[in-house]
Amino acid sequence: xxxxxxxxxxxxxxxxxxxxxxxxxxxxxxxxxxxxxxxxxxxxxxxxxxxxxxxxxxxxxxxxxxxxxxxxxxxxxxxxxxxxxxxxxxxxxxxxxxxxxxxxxxxxxxxxxxxxxxxxxxxxxxxxxxxxxxxxxxxxxxxxxxxxxxxxxxxxxxxxxxxxxxxxxxxxxxxxxxxxxxxxxxxxxxxxxxxxxxxxxxxxxxxxxxxxxxxxxxxxxxxxxxxxxxxxxxxxxxxxxxxxxxxxxxxxxxxxxxxxxxxxxxxxxxxxxxxxxxxxxxxxxxxxxxxxxxxxxxxxxxx
Amino acid sequence: xxxxxxxxxxxxxxxxxxxxxxxxxxxxxxxxxxxxxxxxxxxxxxxxxxxxxxxxxxxxxxxxxxxxxxxxxxxxxxxxxxxxxxxxxxxxxxxxxxxxxxxxxxxxxxxxxxxxxxxxxxxxxxxxxxxxxxxxxxxxxxxxxxxxxxxxxxxxxxxxxxxxxxxxxxxxxxxxxxxxxxxxxxxxxxxxxxxxxxxxxxxxxxxxxxxxxxxxxxxxxxxxxxxxxxxxxxxxxxxxxxxxxxxxxxxxxxxxxxxxxxxxx
Amino acid sequence: xxxxxxxxxxxxxxxxxxxxxxxxxxxxxxxxxxxxxxxxxxxxxxxxxxxxxxxxxxxxxxxxxxxxxxxxxxxxxxxxxxxxxxxxxxxxxxxxxxxxxxxxxxxxxxxxxxxxxxxxxxxxxxxxxxxxxxxxxxxxxxxxxxxxxxxxxxxxxxxxxxxxxxxxxxxxxxxxxxxxxxxxxxxxxxxxxxxxxxxxxxxxxxxxxxxxxxxxxxxxxxxxxxxxxxxxxxxxxxxxxxxxxxxxxxxxxxxxxxxxxxxxxxxxxxxxxxxxxxxxxxxxxxxxxxxxxxxxxxxxxxxxxxxxxxxxxxxxxxxxxxxxxxxxxxxxxxxxxx
Numbered sequence: 001x002x003x004x005x006x007x008x009x010x011x012x013x014x015x016x017x018x019x020x021x022x023x024x025x026x027x028x029x030x031x032x033x034x035x036x037x038x039x040x041x042x043x044x045x046x047x048x049x050x051x052x053x054x055x056x057x058x059x060x061x062x063x064x065x066x067x068x069x070x071x072x073x074x075x076x077x078x079x080x081x082x083x084x085x086x087x088x089x090x091x092x093x094x095x096x097x098x099x100x101x102x103x104x105x106x107x108x109x110x111x112x113x114x115x116x117x118x119x120x121x122x123x124x125x126x127x128x129x130x131x132x133x134x135x136x137x138x139x140x141x142x143x144x145x146x147x148x149x150x151x152x153x154x155x156x157x158x159x160x161x162x163x164x165x166x167x168x169x170x171x172x173x174x175x176x177x178x179x180x181x182x183x184x185x186x187x188x189x190x191x192x193x194x195x196x197x198x199x200x201x202x203x204x205x206x207x208x209x210x211x212x213x214x215x216x217x218x219x220x221x222x223x224x225x226x227x228x229x230x231x232x233x234x235x236x237x238x239x240x241x242x243x244x245x246x247x248x249x250x251x252x253x254x255x256x257x258x259x260x261x262x263x264x265x266x267x268x269x270x271x272x273x274x275x276x277x278x279x280x281x282x283x284x285x286x287x288x289x290x291x292x293x294x295x296x297x298x299x300x301x302x303x
Numbered sequence: 304x305x306x307x308x309x310x311x312x313x314x315x316x317x318x319x320x321x322x323x324x325x326x327x328x329x330x331x332x333x334x335x336x337x338x339x340x341x342x343x344x345x346x347x348x349x350x351x352x353x354x355x356x357x358x359x360x361x362x363x364x365x366x367x368x369x370x371x372x373x374x375x376x377x378x379x380x381x382x383x384x385x386x387x388x389x390x391x392x393x394x395x396x397x398x399x400x401x402x403x404x405x406x407x408x409x410x411x412x413x414x415x416x417x418x419x420x421x422x423x424x425x426x427x428x429x430x431x432x433x434x435x436x437x438x439x440x441x442x443x444x445x446x447x448x449x450x451x452x453x454x455x456x457x458x459x460x461x462x463x464x465x466x467x468x469x470x471x472x473x474x475x476x477x478x479x480x481x482x483x484x485x486x487x488x489x490x491x492x493x494x495x496x497x498x499x500x501x502x503x504x505x506x507x508x509x510x511x512x513x514x515x516x517x518x519x520x521x522x523x524x525x526x527x528x529x530x531x532x533x534x535x536x537x538x539x540x541x542x543x544x545x546x547x548x549x550x551x552x553x554x555x556x557x558x559x560x561x562x563x564x565x566x567x568x
Numbered sequence: 569x570x571x572x573x574x575x576x577x578x579x580x581x582x583x584x585x586x587x588x589x590x591x592x593x594x595x596x597x598x599x600x601x602x603x604x605x606x607x608x609x610x611x612x613x614x615x616x617x618x619x620x621x622x623x624x625x626x627x628x629x630x631x632x633x634x635x636x637x638x639x640x641x642x643x644x645x646x647x648x649x650x651x652x653x654x655x656x657x658x659x660x661x662x663x664x665x666x667x668x669x670x671x672x673x674x675x676x677x678x679x680x681x682x683x684x685x686x687x688x689x690x691x692x693x694x695x696x697x698x699x700x701x702x703x704x705x706x707x708x709x710x711x712x713x714x715x716x717x718x719x720x721x722x723x724x725x726x727x728x729x730x731x732x733x734x735x736x737x738x739x740x741x742x743x744x745x746x747x748x749x750x751x752x753x754x755x756x757x758x759x760x761x762x763x764x765x766x767x768x769x770x771x772x773x774x775x776x777x778x779x780x781x782x783x784x785x786x787x788x789x790x791x792x793x794x795x796x797x798x799x800x801x802x803x804x805x806x807x808x809x810x811x812x813x814x815x816x817x818x819x820x821x822x823x824x825x826x827x828x829x830x831x832x833x834x835x836x837x838x839x840x841x842x843x844x845x846x847x848x849x850x851x852x853x854x855x856x857x858x859x860x861x862x863x864x865x866x867x868x869x870x871x872x873x874x875x876x877x878x879x880x881x882x883x884x885x886x887x888x889x890x891x892x893x894x895x896x897x898x899x900x901x902x903x904x905x906x
Contacts, residue, residue: 036697092876101883104626108836109879111829112872119868235704235825242701277712284686284705291694363784389786401781403774405889413767414774418786420767424795427766428759434766441767481786 003145008264014152014221016260017159021214022237023244023252024166025207031183031247032203033097036107039088039114041234043208046117047081047215048225049125052132054080059133066135073135077216078209085208086201088113094197114231121227132223155217162210163253170249175202183247239283245296254294259283314377316341316392316484316517317362322371324357324541331357333541335371339485344511344518346532348525348552350561354541355521356398359487363395364388376484390418394483396474398490404463408454408473411462412445412480445480451513452476468499472506479514486510488520492527504530529553537561583750590743602858604746604814607753608807609850613834614760614843615803620832621840621889622764623796624776626700627687629707630804630831633680635823636710637805638812641676642729643720645669645813650731654719662735669736669748673809680805681798683710688797692790695779707828714820725819729812749810756803761843763799772796773841833875838885845887852886 022044029037054076058069092113096106139150170176178199182189190196218233219225236259244255259279266278287293315338322335332354339345347355360366362373364385373380375391383391403411420441426434449455454473462470471491478486491507492500504527511518511531522528528535529549537545537552539561545552552558586603589595595603612630619627647655649665660668686706691699715723736744763769771792774782783789812818830853838849856874860867893899 030697034697036700095880096883099880099883101879102840104620104840105836105879105883107626108832109876111832112875112879115826115829115872116869116876119865119872123865123869231825235708239701239705242698246697273716274712276708277716280705280708280712284690284702284709287694287698287702287705288690291690291698293698296698365780365784384788384790385783386786386788389784395784397781401778403777403781405777406770406773410770410773414770414782414787415785416767417771417788423768424763424799427768428762430762438767477785 006146008268009261010146010148010152010156012261012264013156013257014260015264016257017155018214018218018233018256019237019240019259020159020253020256021162021210021217022234023241023256024162024249025211026238026241027244027246027249027252028166028179028203028207030241031249032179032200033093034103034183034247035093036110036238037207038107038110038234038238039117040207040211041230041232041237042114042117043081043085043088043230044211044215044218044234045121045225045227045230046084047077047208047212048132048219048229049121049130049215050080050084050212051077051216051219052130052225055133055135059135066137070135073216074213077212081212081215082205082209084117085204085211089201089204094200114234118227118231125227127227130225132219132225134223135220151221155221158213158217159253159256162213163249166206166210167249169206175199179203236279239280242296243283243286243293245293248295251293251295314341315339315374316343316376317519318372318374318377319358319362320372320374322358322361322373323369324354324361324366325369331541332361332368332538335538335541335543337536339517339519341484341517342511342515343534344507344532345520346528346535347519347521347538348523348528348535349538349544353539353561355538356489357541358538359395359489359521362388362485362487363393386418389481389483392482392484393487394478394481394485395487396471396478396489396491398493400467400470400474402462402470402474402477404461406461407459408449408462408465409442409445409458411473411477412448413441415477415480416441416445418481448476448480468495468502471495471499471503475506475510479510479516483516485517485519488518488522490521490523492522492524500524500527503527507531579754583747586746586750587743590746600743600746601814602854604749604810606851606854607749608811608814609831609834609854610753610847611756611803611807611810612831613838613846613850613853614757615800615807616831617835617838617840617843617846618760618764618772618796618800618803620835621842621846622772622776623793624840625691625695626697627703627800628700628825628828628832629687629703629705629710630801631823631825631827632703632707632710633683633801633804634808634811634827634831635714635818635820636683636801637673637676637680637808638818638823639676639714639720639726639808640679640805641672641809642726642812642818644675645672645732646726646728648672649735650728652728652731654721654728658735663739665732665735666739666744669732669744670751673748673752673806673813676809677802677806680808681802683805684797684801685794687801688794691793691797704825707823707825711820711823721819723820725817725821727817730816733813733816745810745814749814752806752810756806757843757847759799760803764843776841833871836885837875837878839887839889840885841889842885842887842891844892845885845890848886 022040025040026037029035051073054073055069058064058072059066092109093106096109140147170179178194181194182196182199237256240255240259241252243258244251244253262279262282263275266275270278317339319335319337322332323330324332335358347358349355361368364380364383375388375393378391380388403414421437422434446455449458452472454476457465462473465473475491492503495503507518508531532549535546535549535552536543537558544557544561545555590600612634616627616630619625646652648660648668649658649662651657687703690702720726733745764772771782771787774787775789775792779789834849834853835846837853838845856871860870863870887895
């Protein structure tokens with residue numbers, strides 16, 4: 001019994017790590033710009049594909065050993081994916097923002113960017129699924145009836161590390177302070193001499209970079225890639241971010257793991273087809289009773 | 304002044320007993336009592352953050368009081384949503400003008416008639432006889448109201464295109480359009496220049512003469528209060544520190560201390 | 569005189585023409601179905617505009633309500649009037665299909681309106697982005713609920729609606745689907761128009777602009793929100809029902825977030841809070857989709873790209889928040905639409 005609980009807890013942590021990593025990106029951008037970056041799930045997908053191409057290039061074409069490829073893959077994937085994110089911000093969001101367009105139009109633009117990423121991918125690489133090459137030898141450890149792999153542990157540890165790094169950046173550094181300042185008052189910030197656009201670009205770099213990392217880890221754990229893989233997981237991660245309290249790093253992290261735990265629990269006890277239904281229902285109930293999520297601060301209306 | 308006093312009936316329009324409001328650990332209003340009779344023009348003053356607007360928010364039902372009772376025309380308002388309180392006859396204006404800026408001036412008045420529309424979705428969809436009758440009446444009354452407030456020429460304008468003073472006036476007109484027994488004015492002179500303020504004093508006095516309404520106002524411009532109100536209540540840190548006629552208030556030591564600070568620190 | 573009846577006249581001519589062309593089969597099946605989808609899209613975009621435009625909320629789950637309407641109307645119709653693998657022989661005489669069809673579609677609408685409560689209740693306490701999430705969640709919940717109902721096909725889908733249409737055409741031979749799509753399209757636009765132009769319905773706009781002021785100026789905001797969400801999702805259900813019968817086949821996958829996005833695109837393309845904009849955008853969007861059909865996958869790159877470019881240069885959509893009569897005041901002389 002205890003093994004079962006621990007086993008499921010580990011599975012939930014691993015599954016939740018992906019949600020948490022993606023949710024962090026949503027929450028960063030939302031916190032700074034109050035923009036729901038609906039393209040973020042697809043940025044994650046692009047990250048997985050970038051990881052795939054980087055990995056096959058080094059592994060197959062150059063014959064570099066697996067662990068070296070992994071060491072190269074992590075920074076390259078993160079850099080290339082963040083380039084994608086920043087490109088979106090530069091060519092699609094910023095012009096709109098500078099025009100002072102209604103916030104919802106930026107959201108729609110983000111949705112459209114997501115569609116473009118998906119279908120461009122589909123058009124270029126075709127509908128066939130890509131198999132991600134194994135980079136490291138997967139070891140299965142068995143401790144007291146609980147089995148886990150080195151990969152699972154790596155995913156969980158990475159998620160926690162990313163959380164700590166982001167938390168440190170947002171709360172302790174000057175950039176983080178500027179980010180928080182922008183989220184309070186976008187108009188006063190440039191007057192204080194803070195380069196608004198630069199900070200926003202950094203936000204996108206961070207968010208997309210970690211989405212890329214999530215893509216790499218996801219591709220390693222579930223080595224089948226397809227263009228629509230980012231859509232559903234992205235929407236779910238976004239909901240997780242909101243349940244945690246969007247705009248708050250801790251919230252995104254907690255929400256991601258919560259969603260992971262719910263889904264693993266559902267699959268453990270019910271037919272797996274009920275997974276989405278129950279997970280979404282639980283989230284809906286939470287949001288109905290706690291509309292701003294766990295860490296979100298309700299905007300008080302001042303009369 | 305004397306005449307107004309005589310018209311005062313014994314039945315209070317607003318009665319507040321032991322009103323207390325806590326926000327977390329902060330006690331914004333503490334044991335507040337007031338009784339407003341019909342046709343009175345009363346003032347509520349106090350330094351910034353004293354809890355004046357909170358009192359108004361409690362009366363209009365926007366907050367539910369932590370303790371105490373509010374009776375509008377004898378009816379307790381506990382548990383009522385703001386629109387129900389408004390239907391009882393409490394109208395208000397806001398510190399920062401809250402008009403519907405993308406609706407015409409005329410529509411601003413019309414929408415405020417929701418509590419006595421007398422028809423719902425079904426009638427609006429089939430355009431029944433009742434619907435047409437009520438819409439006609441509402442439109443006519445709204446036009447009349449705009450006319451007596453000299454706002455009719457702006458009927459099709461959007462409020463945001465109007466000068467600030469006119470927006471204030473429109474907000475007061477919108478509040479009066481619901482035929483209130485009690486009109487709460489939250490800093491009506493805020494942001495107005497001196498000639499606008501004179502105009503405002505004239506307007507409030509005229510409203511007070513013409514409509515059968517009790518007026519309770521918050522204002523920082525002392526000259527406005529001194530000129531208009533027959534009775535003023537002063538609060539600070541949620542507590543009543545003084546009340547009386549304008550002359551009493553002017554020379555009250557506690558008021559002077561609250562506003563100017565204590566010399567003997 | 570002309571002004572009073574011009575809209576009726578134009579609509580009657582248009583409807584008559586389509587029915588005539590369809591009856592004599594001058595209009596190919598393809599063009600006819602494009603026209604019908606246009607009607608459905610008008611219903612969907614104008615009903616979503618009620619929430620996203622007039623009420624200023626951000627609903628991203630409109631296809632979920634469409635799904636409810638589609639399934640209820642399909643299952644009800646097939647159960648009552650068609651021979652089917654699941655339900656067996658029709659429960660009622662197929663002759664009645666003709667008269668029952670609008671009732672079936674309306675029943676789908678009512679079911680969808682009830683599903684709208686899923687969003688309406690949370691909207692009392694929350695709005696904006698948080699409500700947007702709730703609508704997305706509602707969309708997913710509805711889809712996965714239906715995917716799990718294996719009795720009506722689950723994720724494989726449900727079919728047999730052609731049998732109902734055949735039953736109608738056997739009774740009296742007329743192109744019934746175009747007729748009903750036409751009628752329901754007009755009905756939807758008409759209801760929305762009347763609702764938002766009444767003093768009662770202007771409460772919706774007041775909530776969008778300043779909810780606090782609306783509540784304090786005696787608008788029962790919760791009631792208005794409930795009615796608006798129910799009306800919007802109910803009409804989406806009607807659109808969904810018609811959609812199902814036009815295709816003759818439904819599966820939950822066709823009502824996913826992509827479909828919701830499509831509807832949203834039409835609303836923002838036309839302009840928030842402009843009914844004529846929504847109609848115009850629905851027509852243009854349907855045509856655009858059909859014109860780009862040969863591009864296949866590239867279509868879904870071109871359309872978002874066109875929209876992004878449009879957003880850059882005319883972010884308020886085609887009509888902004890104005891109606892046809894406000895943009896071209898001279899037109900007002902020729903028509904009156906209430």
